[in-house]
Amino acid sequence: PAARTQTTTAGRMGCFGVVKSCMDLLIRMVGPLFVCIALTIIGSVIYVHFSEILPYHVGSLTSPIGSIHVLWSLFIIFNIGYNYSMTIFTPPGSPPPSEVPLEEIQEAHSNDVRKGGNFSRYCKTCKAHKPPRTHHCHICKACVLRMDHHCPWMANCVGFQNHRFFYLFLLYVWIGTLYVAILGVQPVWESESRSRHPSSSPADRLSLLMAFVLSLSVWLAISLMLAWHTYLVVSGQTTIEFYYNTTQSRLAHNKGTVYHNPYNLGRARNWQNFFGASRYYLQWALPSSRLPP
DSSP, rough: HHHHHHHHHHHHHHHHHHHHHHHHHHHHHHHHHHHHHHHHHHHHHHHHHHIIHHHHHHTTTTSSSHHHHHHHHHHHHHHHHHHHHHOOOOOHOOOEEEOOOOOOHHHHHHHHHHOOOSSSSSTTTTTEOTTEEEEEEHHHHHHHHEEOETTTTTTTOOOTTTTTHHHHHHHHHHHHHHHHHHHHHHHHHHHHTTTTTTTTTHHHHHHHHHHHHHHHHHEEEEHHHHHHHHHHHHOOOOHHEEEHHHHHHHHHHHHHHHOOTTTTOHHHHOOOHHHOOOOSSSSSSSOOOOOOO
């Protein structure tokens, strides 16, 4: 009976491994498709913004007020495109080769498992040393420094070297979609009522409505994501570490003690560690290719 139970368990684990590998492969394959979908949505909203929404409010795009709106729109578009491409094409960060002998790393891993301690410093998949805050991505099949998550919309992991670009992408998408949604309220309302657009074609009204709905929907979703990642930045943790820290805090509370995140240096220091030191106000929000501190 014991042997039969072990065989059944091994079979279930084998099936789970096959399913997991297939799902990882699927996510990795659909990544470029998700990127194309995101670019199509962004491009469609930009087109409607310049062809329908802005002309409704300012008349001529070359007028003084029209030029201000155009410049502001181009600034947002540039930052969205720049940070999106940097998130996609910037490697999230890989650990350097370790000088520690493999046997010592494996022994430390065994001790961590026996003690139920922190994240292991040994990657069983890569068979290599993992620096602190490093985790193995089973989709990218690599260890990632300060890994936050794997994002299919970026076809890449979000980690140490590109997390800043990911955050700024969320920020500028949030600003841009809010801007388009606010400007789109009145033209959408009047287009649907046909009070000022009696000659507009059904296609124009549909594109205007779709751009407004997409902008508002994306803004609501991005608001939650941006708030979440802002909290992570100012608290000095990643998404993976948040769940670990939450568990450790609960265990410490049950023991009558208090758990402190060792990487939480205070909101100002955490923000500076994430974006780097800035000489000017809001310099952290401007495009930059410098590596994180």
